[in-house]
Amino acid sequence: MIELRKVNKVYEDGTHVLKDIDLLFESGKINVLIGPSGCGKTTTMRLLNRLTEHTGGEIFIDEKNIADFNPIELRRHMGYVIQSIGLFPHMTIYDNVATVPRLLKWDKSKIDKRVNELLELVNLNPEQYKKRYPSELSGGQQQRIGVARALAAEPATILMDEPFSALDPISRDQLQNELVRLQEDIQKTIIFVTHDMDEALKIADQIILMKDGRVVQKGTPREILTNPANDFVREFIGEERLKTAEPLPSLSNFIDPTIQAIHLSESKESVIKKLMEQQCFTYPLVDETNQFLGQLSLQKIMNESSVHLEDFVDPSVQALTTDQDIEDVLEYLEKHKHHSLPVVDNENMFVGMIDMKELFRSVRSVYGKRGGN
Amino acid sequence: MELLTELMQYIMNNQSELLALTVEHILLVIYGVVLAFIVGVPLAILAVKIPRLAPVILSVANILQNVPSLAMLAILMLYFGLGNTAVIIGLFFYSLLPIIRNTYVGLQEVSGSLLDAGKGVGMNSFQLLTKVQIPLSLPFIVAGLRVAAVIAVGVASIAPYIGGGGLGKEIVSGIAQRSDIKILAGAIPAALLAILADYLLGFVEKYTKKRTA
Numbered sequence: 001m002i003e004l005r006k007v008n009k010v011y012e013d014g015t016h017v018l019k020d021i022d023l024l025f026e027s028g029k030i031n032v033l034i035g036p037s038g039c040g041k042t043t044t045m046r047l048l049n050r051l052t053e054h055t056g057g058e059i060f061i062d063e064k065n066i067a068d069f070n071p072i073e074l075r076r077h078m079g080y081v082i083q084s085i086g087l088f089p090h091m092t093i094y095d096n097v098a099t100v101p102r103l104l105k106w107d108k109s110k111i112d113k114r115v116n117e118l119l120e121l122v123n124l125n126p127e128q129y130k131k132r133y134p135s136e137l138s139g140g141q142q143q144r145i146g147v148a149r150a151l152a153a154e155p156a157t158i159l160m161d162e163p164f165s166a167l168d169p170i171s172r173d174q175l176q177n178e179l180v181r182l183q184e185d186i187q188k189t190i191i192f193v194t195h196d197m198d199e200a201l202k203i204a205d206q207i208i209l210m211k212d213g214r215v216v217q218k219g220t221p222r223e224i225l226t227n228p229a230n231d232f233v234r235e236f237i238g239e240e241r242l243k244t245a246e247p248l249p250s251l252s253n254f255i256d257p258t259i260q261a262i263h264l265s266e267s268k269e270s271v272i273k274k275l276m277e278q279q280c281f282t283y284p285l286v287d288e289t290n291q292f293l294g295q296l297s298l299q300k301i302m303n304e305s306s307v308h309l310e311d312f313v314d315p316s317v318q319a320l321t322t323d324q325d326i327e328d329v330l331e332y333l334e335k336h337k338h339h340s341l342p343v344v345d346n347e348n349m350f351v352g353m354i355d356m357k358e359l360f361r362s363v364r365s366v367y368g369k370r371g372g373n
Numbered sequence: 374m375e376l377l378t379e380l381m382q383y384i385m386n387n388q389s390e391l392l393a394l395t396v397e398h399i400l401l402v403i404y405g406v407v408l409a410f411i412v413g414v415p416l417a418i419l420a421v422k423i424p425r426l427a428p429v430i431l432s433v434a435n436i437l438q439n440v441p442s443l444a445m446l447a448i449l450m451l452y453f454g455l456g457n458t459a460v461i462i463g464l465f466f467y468s469l470l471p472i473i474r475n476t477y478v479g480l481q482e483v484s485g486s487l488l489d490a491g492k493g494v495g496m497n498s499f500q501l502l503t504k505v506q507i508p509l510s511l512p513f514i515v516a517g518l519r520v521a522a523v524i525a526v527g528v529a530s531i532a533p534y535i536g537g538g539g540l541g542k543e544i545v546s547g548i549a550q551r552s553d554i555k556i557l558a559g560a561i562p563a564a565l566l567a568i569l570a571d572y573l574l575g576f577v578e579k580y581t582k583k584r585t586a
Contacts, residue, residue: 074495
């Protein structure tokens with residue numbers, strides 16, 4: 001875990017490029033720093049391996065202040081990937097990947113083994129590529145080598161500075177997918193700089209949007225898309241992407257108005273009659289203040305001799321609340337094979353039953369729109 | 374035609390002596406250039422690492438280069454006496470500029486992002502120099518050696534004026550004896566040496582270029 005507390009960077013000529021940056025990069029997550037050029041995203045990343053030194057605030061890696069590390073040692077334990085020109089052109093693929101293990105003075109057999117392992121990890125046949133030079137590889141292959149080199153000494157953290165920006169769209173797409181897939185295995189703390197919003201949305205666990213040396217907004221891609229902090233964020237994301245990310249409407253829009261709750265004071269006979277008429281097996285029960293008491297079960301009414309309506313409540317049915325996320329609701333419905341569920345508000349007041357038809361129609365229209373883009 | 378057969382005849386008859394002069398000529402050049410390489414490359418590195426020193430180092434080398442060769446050798450003779458020592462020191466001075474200037478340019482040409490990559494993976498400044506900067510400036514350094522070697526072969530030809538050896542001896546004595554044959558027997562191998570040095574080092578330069586592209 002990496003933490004930045006009130007970090008500032010002022011250059012000698014007085015330019016204040018980073019202003020009070022507070023950030024948290026959680027372990028095992030892909031954190032994407034994004035923003036227009038000159039926003040300080042690359043500088044922020046370079047502070048972490050001390051290629052640039054901060055002038056105010058503190059940076060901690062696993063609770064240890066990075067000012068206490070030897071910068072050379074720090075860098076050897078942190079992967080670093082830059083644009084494709086970052087491979088050493090005078091070294092073979094083997095030598096490039098082996099750079100850090102050699103600096104760490106691993107023995108030869110261990111390095112051999114590790115290089116083979118890494119080339120396979122990035123989908124390049126070791127025997128075929130080991131002895132080649134970077135210029136003999138395509139841009140996409142070169143960048144795979146760049147990633148392999150960064151992973152060589154098993155660093156916990158990997159810094160990636162616009163690693164895919166020089167690639168053609170197809171290779172870029174492929175490498176993004178591979179990075180996400182790879183991350184599932186390796187679980188590194190990745191700090192990734194880009195100016196490409198699509199890339200950020202695709203790979204990020206956390207997006208940090210910066211402007212003029214400040215963090216404008218941070219959050220998951222979904223949070224940023226559904227809740228942009230201001231016009232700048234809105235503009236940076238682009239109207240097109242925002243449209244495709246419209247949140248699903250809230251649960252209160254899917255209440256079936258035809259179903260009224262049964263009042264506690266009603267008689268057993270009238271309830272049975274009502275259920276028969278409506279062809280329902282279950283019905284919501286409320287007290288005189290409209291507090292939700294539970295779902296009446298027709299089966300229980302028929303089988304039990306009690307005259308109190310409370311005794312016929314099916315305890316397995318939980319009510320949903322109006323502020324629940326629709327996606328959670330869908331998951332719940334799927335898991336419990338319910339066809340309809342009661343909805344209550346935060347004070348447990350009965351709101352109504354979910355109208356399943358309406359819900360599915362709405363979901364279909366939203367996803368249809370997303371698929372169309 | 375007659376001249377050519379005469380020349381061949383002369384060369385055959387004086388084979389061992391001419392060969393010895395050629396070897397001496399080559400050695401003079403090698404000593405001078407290698408010495409300049411040993412001194413010049415560190416000076417170039419110093420110029421890159423301490424930018425304030427760069428103009429000083431480069432202009433001193435430049436001034437040395439601009440002194441006329443005969444004048445330079447004559448002055449050196451005053452201090453080091455007659456003989457090959459003064460010649461080698463002269464060749465050393467002449468080779469400094471091409472080597473320093475090319476190495477300096479080569480080191481500066483290494484792209485900033487590669488330096489970043491080197492630092493980023495945790496190289497210290499010495500490792501950065503030996504593993505990245507110098508290997509990548511090799512084509513430039515070899516080009517410097519190539520220029521230096523060609524110049525040195527030429528300057529070494531006037532070594533006999535200050536008591537040095539090499540193929541110049543044959544040329545100078547040819548001039549003194551007004552012998553066309555002797556002049557050609559010295560001048561042709563000297564010219565061939567210059568061409569050969571240019572060709573061989575050009576080949577090395579091309580090879581290193583391919584490896585650093």
